[in-house]
Amino acid sequence: MTRMSPDARRQTIVEAAQAVARRKGLSATTVRDVAEEMGTSSGLIHHYFASMDQLLAEVFSQVAEADLSATRERMDGATSETGRLAAYFDAWADPDNDDIFQFWLDAWSEASRNEAVQERSRALNIEWQGLLSEVIETGIASGEFNQVDAEAVSWTALSLLDGMSLQVVAHPTVIERGKAAQWAANSTERDLGLPLGTLRAASVIA
Amino acid sequence: MTRMSPDARRQTIVEAAQAVARRKGLSATTVRDVAEEMGTSSGLIHHYFASMDQLLAEVFSQVAEADLSATRERMDGATSETGRLAAYFDAWADPDNDDIFQFWLDAWSEASRNEAVQERSRALNIEWQGLLSEVIETGIASGEFNQVDAEAVSWTALSLLDGMSLQVVAHPTVIERGKAAQWAANSTERDLGLPLGTLRAASVIA
DNA sequence: AACTCTATTGCGCGTGCGTCCAATAGCGAA
DNA sequence: TTCGCTATTGGACGCACGCGCAATAGAGTT
Known part of the structure; x- marks a missing residue:
């Protein structure tokens, strides 16, 4: 070589x-x-x-970080917090990200047996939740959202998106992707006290 | 021997x-x-x-089926649909089930590359969602719950519980288990149009 | 053109895996 | 009691793994 x-x-x-x-x-x-x-x-x-475990952790890390940056960029295009939240949901529902989500499934499974992977996975998950939490807090401050517990709602939304993606990616055809996206959006709208359909409308605009 | x-x-x-x-x-x-x-x-x-893979598939199958039956039994003890739903959530939050959930993480990761695992995993997931869906439909019929889309709410609740468990099991200490359970219950209560705290109250009684 | 430094090679080590098979042991029928 | 069937044994086989090391090659400097 x-x-x-x-x-x-x-x-x-x-x-x-x-x-x-x-x-x-x-x-x-x-x-x-x-x-x-x-x-x-x-x-x-x-x-x-130094070890194969470290290489694998690095691989996962780079894939996940690139995805996070790409999502941040998508969100930067929006003008309102509602729009940024919609962009976050859109990024999640994008079929192009299915391969990346497979990395997450592997990482969660691997976490209990590979300390390096667990540490990276935990840190990255917290970053995703933090991103959501920021949007919610800013949206509350600006009056776009109700006065909710940002930590609770952000973890709830992240978990919901993870759980939905899991079904879509691990068991193709068990839920239709569009329905999953819609259900996740509606549930989060209820948690935030937004009228149903707000996120969908905002994503079309953006 | x-x-x-x-x-x-x-x-x-x-x-x-x-x-x-x-x-x-x-x-x-x-x-x-x-x-x-x-x-x-x-x-x-x-x-x-015939092969180790077959033995492992059988193990996963039996563990998951036993867990499903155990949950069904917990739910049978309840007198209302609200109580049954609370029992379902309780079963999920039980720390004893953490090692079983690790099996699920392994299965979901493996699903895209092992057809037999994917098939079992899909079928079992559908049973869990079906159990939830039944409770919701019965609860709607009896007037305990609002007139919601049972399919949507059951998949939403299942995904949320999966996503929360995932954080608790794969990244211990990132979310406190009790909080996760509370948040999941609250979000589902909103989806069902129940007053917040209904599930917690029902679970204490049962 | 000679030399140095280091990126790169290629193989061997020890381990642990799933699989297989000839030998054995022990129960139930005759 | 004897015999036959089969559950059970225990080790050999071939393979793939992560890892480490001594040898090599090739670019940059002098």
Whole structure:
């Protein structure tokens, strides 16, 4: 393999591992798989990562962080807090994100057996909830939403979205994706004291 | 090991495998673990199960079905539909069920890559949702609940409970268990048009 | 052109896995 | 009591894993 700078090589490895993990799943990805994917030797992987667990944690981390940034960008386009909340829900319902959600399923399953993954997964989940919480608090301050418990509603909405996605991704066809999105939006609207349909309307506009 | 009838032996093996899986996780359970757990040889396991995958699938199936029956029994003790719903939520929040929920996480992660697991997981999830849906429909008919869309509310509640459990089990300490239970109950009460606190009150009585 | 530094190689180590099979033991029928 | 059937044993086999190390190769410097 052509020689590379350490930083570039590290990133190459993570990207190769990511490609394998999308195909085989996070926990089924092996050192040899990754080496073969990038056409190098297994020794190289260990030269850059102290353990396989750490490589897998890094892979998950990068995928999830990119998704978080993409969602933040989608939300930045909106003008109201209602619009930002709608963008958050839209990002979740996007079929393009199904592969990414599979990473989350793998990570949650893996968390109990891989400390590095658990730590990354916990931190990232808190970031997603924090993003939601910010929107809700700002929306309350601006008078768009009722005076609700932002922590409670943000965890509730995040859990609901996770649970719905889970059904859609792990058991395709058990719930129709559009219905799931609608139900999640309606329930959250009730939690926030918004008229039903507010989020749907805001997402069409944005 | 003392000689046994084939049926009894099969069940003995499944139970031993279940005990190991609760400790180490489904995917980390090995033939040798199971043999050692029941004080016998590894050859015996393969005399009764064509492959390890089949044994693990059987374990998941039995654990999940037993959990479903146990929940049904808890609910049978209640006198109103509100009480039955509260019992359903109580069963979910029970810390004893954490290791069972870890099985679900494993199953959902595995579902997209293992058809047999996906099929069992889907069917069992539908049974859980159906149980909830029945209670809601009966409760509407009896006038205990508002006239809501039972399918929507049951999937919403199930997803919310799954999502909350996920945080509690995969990321211990990120949300306090009691709060999660409370938030899930409150959101479902809003979906059903019940006064807040109804479920908590009903569960204390039952 | 010679040298140095380090990214990269490739294989071997120990472990643990699922699977398989020839040998054994023990119950029930004859 | 003897015999036959089958539940049970226990170890061998081949494979794949993560990991580590001594050897190599190739780019940049002098």
